[in-house]
Each structure stands twice: as structure tokens, then as C-alpha cells.
Amino acid sequence: AQSVSQHxxxxxxxxxxxLELGCNYSYGGTVNLFxxxxxxxxxxxxxxxxxxxxxxxxxxxxxxxxxxxxxxxFNLRKPSVQWxxxxxxxxxxNAIDFNKFYFGSGTKLNVKP
Amino acid sequence: xxxxxxxxxxxxxxxxxxxxxxxxxxxGHNTLYWYLQNLGQGPELLIRYENEEAVDDSQLPxxxxxxxxxxxxxSTLKIQPAELGDSAVYLCASSLGxxxxxxxxxxxxxxxxxx
Numbered sequence: 001a002q003s004v005s006q007h008x009x010x011x012x013x014x015x016x017x018x019l020e021l022g023c024n025y026s027y028g029g030t031v032n033l034f035x036x037x038x039x040x041x042x043x044x045x046x047x048x049x050x051x052x053x054x055x056x057x058x059x060x061x062x063x064x065x066x067x068x069x070x071x072x073x074f075n076l077r078k079p080s081v082q083w084x085x086x087x088x089x090x091x092x093x094n095a096i097d098f099n100k101f102y103f104g105s106g107t108k109l110n111v112k113p
Numbered sequence: 114x115x116x117x118x119x120x121x122x123x124x125x126x127x128x129x130x131x132x133x134x135x136x137x138x139x140x141g142h143n144t145l146y147w148y149l150q151n152l153g154q155g156p157e158l159l160i161r162y163e164n165e166e167a168v169d170d171s172q173l174p175x176x177x178x179x180x181x182x183x184x185x186x187x188s189t190l191k192i193q194p195a196e197l198g199d200s201a202v203y204l205c206a207s208s209l210g211x212x213x214x215x216x217x218x219x220x221x222x223x224x225x226x227x228x
Contacts, residue, residue, distance in 0.1 A: 004155070032215065044156075044204070044219040051213055090155050099211055100169065101146070103155030
């Protein structure tokens with residue numbers, strides 16, 4: 001079975017610190033890649049997505065992610081986090097051949113003011 | 114534009130009872146997904162519809178779970194009978210279709226507690 005690994009389950013940062021959340025997947029075929037965010041009490045929302053082209057993808061609220069095909073990775077980054085970034089972040093992979101989505105287990109980010 | 118609507122938001126039942134969840138996707142979205150999300154885990158696909166056809170139900174426990182999407186719009190997910198281990202959040206999502214149109218929009222979920 002395909003898998004998506006998010007190695008950091010819980011991250012605690014102070015405001016203005018830099019963020020990098022890891023995401024690795026196992027599917028060897030063509031993929032679309034996503035990061036979703038779930039703010040406290042809200043539903044899952046799309047943060048950014050990669051379909052093709054430039055492997056560095058910019059999303060909302062200053063987030064970006066880099067697709068490194070050789071490493072099967074799609075890490076999420078933000079240079080300076082804010083308290084309002086406190087949320088749970090999910091990486092998702094769509095295996096194009098099967099149009100099947102696989103989600104990671106999520107990373108809870110807690111930003112201290 | 115209205116998002117994905119789910120009801121109820123919360124449901125508490127006793128084991129062996131039946132339960133049903135309802136989802137109304139975003140207008141025009143042909144693809145509808147039902148996911149199960151356990152505490153501390155990411156969503157896991159139960160079933161995917163393209164229009165009214167269930168194109169991927171390989172992860173749906175068919176002995177107790179069933180789903181339908183009549184007329185290719187609203188969908189209902191049913192559990193009968195519910196077991197303690199079914200306590201989870203049930204998410205519905207929709208998308209326009211495949212490829213560049215497969216961005217999923219999620220509803221708020223139904224939190225099921227089985228006592």
C-alpha cells in the first residue's frame with residue numbers, strides 16, 4: 001500500500017521562527033501533491049498544491065513547498081511563523097494513475113506568541 | 114459560493130444502532146469523497162464517486178457500511194450496525210474532477226461517538 005509520512009507529529013515554535021515540515025511518500029508514479037491546513041474548530045483547507053512545472057510552489061499566507069522528485073519529498077516551509085499559524089497540517093498525495101489520494105497523519109503546529 | 118455541507122455535525126449513538134450521514138457537495142463538482150478520520154490520523158478514503166458511480170470503494174467495510182449518491186449530487190453514508198470502533202470523524206469532500214481539477218474541498222465533518 002502507498003504511504004505518506006509526516007515525521008514531525010508535534011512542533012512547537014516561537015513567533016518569527018522559521019518552519020519546515022517534512023513530507024515523504026512512497027508512490028513511484030506521477031503525483032499531484034497538496035498541503036492542507038486545519039485551524040482549530042475549522043475544516044480542512046487547501047494551503048498549496050503542486051501539479052507540474054516549477055517544483056517550488058507558493059501558497060497562501062506566505063507558505064511554500066518544494067517538490068524533490070528524487071527524494072519523494074514535498075516539504076512545507078515558512079520563513080517566519082505567526083501565532084495565527086497554530087493549526088494541524090496534512091500532506092496529501094494523489095497517485096495520478098489511480099486518481100487515489102493518500103494523506104499523512106498530520107503535524108500539529110503550536111506557535112507561542 | 115457555498116462550501117461542502119454535512120449533517121449532522123455531531124452524533125452520539127449506542128453500539129448496534131444504525132446511523133446515517135449526509136453530504137451536499139459544491140455545485141458542479143462531479144467527484145465526491147467520503148473519508149474516515151481517526152484521532153491523531155489523517156483522512157482515509159472510504160469511497161469515491163464520479164457522478165453517481167462509485168469508482169473506488171475498496172476501503173469501504175461493506176458488511177456494515179453503505180453509501181449512495183442518487184442523481185450524482187447529494188450523498189448518504191450509512192453504518193448499520195455501528196460498533197465502538199466506528200467512533201471517528203466522517204469527512205465529505207468534493208472536486209470538479211480529475212487532473213488539475215482534483216483539488217478537494219472538505220466539509221466540516223460529522224463527529225460520531227458510539228457508546
